Amino acid sequence: MSGNNNRRLADGSTIADLIDLDRREVQLRTLSDREIYEWEQEKIFGKTWLLLGHESEIPNDGDFVQRFMGDDSVIVARHKGEVFVSLNVCPHRGMKITTQDAGTASIHKCIYHGWAFRGNGDFLGSPVADQCMHGTISTKEELALKQARVTLYGGLIFATWNIDGPSFEDFLGDAKWYYDMLFCRSDKGMEVAGPPQRFVVRANWKAAGEQSAADGFHTLTLHRWLGEVGNYKKDDGESGDLTPEMFGAEVSSPHGHALRCIDLNRKIRRLTGKDPEELSTEEKLRVLPPPGMTGEAFEQLKRNLSPEQLEVMAWMPPQVGGMFPNVLFGYVYIPQADGSVVGSMTLHAYVPKGPDKLEFTNWIFVEKDTPPELREKMVMQTIQLFGTSGMVEQDDSDTWPHMTLTAKGPQGRFSTMKYQAMYETGKPEGWPGPGIVNEGFTKDDTQWHWWKYWYDLMTAED
Amino acid sequence: MTSENASVDFFEQCGDELAIGSEIYNKVLGFYHKEARLLDNLKFMEWAETLATDIQYNVPIRQTRLVKDSQSSVLYSMRHMYEDYRSLMGRAMRLSGNSAWAEDPASRTRRFVSNLAVFATGTEGEYAAVSYLLITRNRFDDDHFDLIPCERRDIVRLEDGVWKLAKRDVILDQVLLGTPNLAIFL
Known part of the structure; x- marks a missing residue:
């Protein structure tokens, strides 16, 4: 095992202090510590492949369900036959794009200010674009919903934020x-x-x-x-x-x-x-x-x-x-x-x-x-x-x-x-x-x- | 994947509403008070005696949907409970046994039944009954209560002078259920 063992919890402990590799023991504080939880969001739920559902839940174009990758809500949608996983956060002011558990929509429109997105996360536009509502600083590409990397396995939908990380096949080994x-x-x-x-x-x-x-x-x-x-x-x-x-x-x-x-x-x-x-x-x-x-x-x-x-x-x-x-x-x-x-x-x-x-x-x-x-x-x-x-x-x-x-x-x-x-x-x-x-x-x-x-x-x- | 909705059928079978305070209404109300007393006092096998042997007992899942899609907010394709007489007896026996750790020590529960409406049905001796139920559930040293508010849509039946529960659909108010299990009856 190698890697960055230097990061320390507030009390000075490292992850290596929590697990005794020779005696095969794990300190119970791993189950309660908020700092460890927050690291996990980044190092585990931000890195590995996560199960989000099955494609039979979204059989038709436009079908979507709302799921979670760690603490983040995501939209799992079928768009032109493919499955996309988009961060459910409006790039405008951070409202949830969808508040529903499931539904069918060709366009996902934020109820707050009306910015609209396709099932694949593409930014379609804002309702008063002619009055410069989404400005000129960000390109339309930059205003798309953040995309997770997706794979289907036996119809099961897995996604990860680790865009350049190991393939799903390597992960399963x-x-x-x-x-x-x-x-x-x-x-x-x-x-x-x-x-x-x-x-x-x-x-x-x-x-x-x-x-x-x-x-x-x-x-x-x-x-x-x-x-x-x-x-x-x-x-x-x-x-x-x-x-x-x-x-x-x-x-x-x-x-x-x-x-x-x-x-x-x-x-x-x-x-x-x-x-x-x-x-x-x-x-x-x-x-x-x-x-x-x-x-x-x-x-x-x-x-x-x-x-x-x-x-x-x-x-x-x-x-x-x-x-x-x-x-x-x-x-x-x-x-x-x-x-x-x-x-x-x-x-x-x-x-x-x-x-x-x-x-x-x-x-x-x-x-x-x-x-x-x-x-x-x-x-x-x-x-x-x-x-x-x-x-x-x-x-x-x-x-x-x-x-x-x-x-x-x-x-x-x-x-x-x-x-x-x-x-x-x-x-x-x-x-x-x-x-x-x-x-x-x-x-x-x-x-x-x-x-x-x-x-x-x-x-x-x- | 189906999204059948059995709740519509329930209200279709409701005939004339019985007056509050009428004889049958009072009998049905008494049935619910007794049921709550038996369950809150852990008399599971006595409660099981109040079940008709052809009982269907369902707790469908809920989903947050737009109002226009509200028929999909109660779904029977997946349920939290999907029971018949045999399985309910199995649950009652498990709870009366030695190793039902989810309820031993038992939760302290209280079932508040209200808003009862009783309807005649097309079948002699069978009544449709809709009631609100609020269960408060407390375990161990918890300083909070798990609250389980729901609506029950039942068919109650008079069998040889004894009231039995013939069908129950429990419509929960939570999508993401806030209690760690349904080891208790609703």
């Missing part, structure tokens, strides 16, 4: 091989069920962000109800053991991305009554297709993924994890009371709203060609388990605020979060995928790699 299995597996692609759920949690965004980097352990305790009265209780009504769900492989990344690949063998054995070892990849994928797909969709999977990706999809598909800095994905296979399995596909962005507040933005996805009955089941199940009222995630959103509060105590802020459960295994035998991969019971490595990338970015030269 080896993790892309696994994300492709989630976002690029079908012929027609995914679509959102609707606009996202949005709610506020009084917690630092990193309390949610570091958890999204594949924290497996918390499932055993915080989500214990799943085994007691939820989907993982035993058929005879006795409490189920969640520990088998902790086995699999975990993929981490030098860029803080993380994926927990959970073994499907027990589910396949239950569905078929056969030893999964005796079944081919195709047989397994036809019996237990990925969320949003039916067995007949195998041909699609075959067209869109490599044989090696198919093998992992049938064996230990990525089910939960994150994308640095603030995205969680849940592409999970949920057991039903009748013995079948229904999938869920959900993505969250934990948008920072100050050192002790985050906006939880939750999109639910289906495949465009998910059969209507399955689609309805998926959306209903996903709402019931994840997001605002989700019986799983309501426990998370009540936990992060406490961490944020303890991080404010004059003693507590110097306590540390510890990531000392370390893998010593390496890849599963025969694992065909790239990246940092470890097999076995969940560990802390993925989350530690998340913090290491946070450290890299926070100490990077400008």
Whole structure:
């Protein structure tokens, strides 16, 4: 790790003082300090690629939605078929160009003084230009809305202010091989069920962000109800053991991305009554297709993924994890009371709203060609388990605020979060995928790699 | 992506409005007072007994839109809650169990029900009821209250002399919900 470690907080500390790289500990004050929050706006939310939505939210020319990149509001608009992300700030006097969450407009006109812009941010003009309303000092080009750099991936809209920085592909690195299995597996692609759920949690965004980097352990305790009265209780009504769900492989990344690949063998054995070892990849994928797909969709999977990706999809598909800095994905296979399995596909962005507040933005996805009955089941199940009222995630959103509060105590802020459960295994035998991969019971490595990338970015030269 | 709006249908099915203070109106009002009492006192399984087994329970999302697009300000394509009898019983059981940490320790809630209007419907024994609900929610040492103001559009049904909730649509007043979860019932 290299970079500019010299910048100091008001008390003289550097970022290097907050993270003990040898002991794998992070000081809690990272979750409460306003100065750190402000640096993050510049060094993280000003630099990395950020998830803003999905192109199915703005299918037609002129469609737009309002989203956030860090503390900045942006307009995500479709203009002549392309997606543009413009800073939602009028270059005239700083009024928001749009105050709506979504809409359709060929021209975005500021309600304050009437300056007008196209969906791509181009400045069209001011209402009394003949009386020199926008002057002659600034050119029309200079009066355009500030543009973020945009990329589409599986229809997902990502943007960054880092115009000359790494490509999205470089940012994903080896993790892309696994994300492709989630976002690029079908012929027609995914679509959102609707606009996202949005709610506020009084917690630092990193309390949610570091958890999204594949924290497996918390499932055993915080989500214990799943085994007691939820989907993982035993058929005879006795409490189920969640520990088998902790086995699999975990993929981490030098860029803080993380994926927990959970073994499907027990589910396949239950569905078929056969030893999964005796079944081919195709047989397994036809019996237990990925969320949003039916067995007949195998041909699609075959067209869109490599044989090696198919093998992992049938064996230990990525089910939960994150994308640095603030995205969680849940592409999970949920057991039903009748013995079948229904999938869920959900993505969250934990948008920072100050050192002790985050906006939880939750999109639910289906495949465009998910059969209507399955689609309805998926959306209903996903709402019931994840997001605002989700019986799983309501426990998370009540936990992060406490961490944020303890991080404010004059003693507590110097306590540390510890990531000392370390893998010593390496890849599963025969694992065909790239990246940092470890097999076995969940560990802390993925989350530690998340913090290491946070450290890299926070100490990077400008 | 659809943007169906079920609230229009609700008012279409409302027939004659019942007089305030009439027998049925008072019974329905009593049903709501009892419901608030049960939920505020954490009697979740008793509350579950007031649900019809064919209940549909929805909390659609809201969006800030121009007045001319106001039909898109309540959206059912995405919801904060999307429930049937089975899932509501599941939630009630979870809250009555040992590890529902989002509500253990429980929030201190108070449900204020007001502005009730009751309408006849085309179905014997079923009434459409619109009410305002303000929930105050307080947790731990918070010196603030999470406020959850909303309108409830319900169908209540008299089943063998017992009032049951047959349908509920909750129209929230916040786009960006100011409470960290809906681990409580609205």
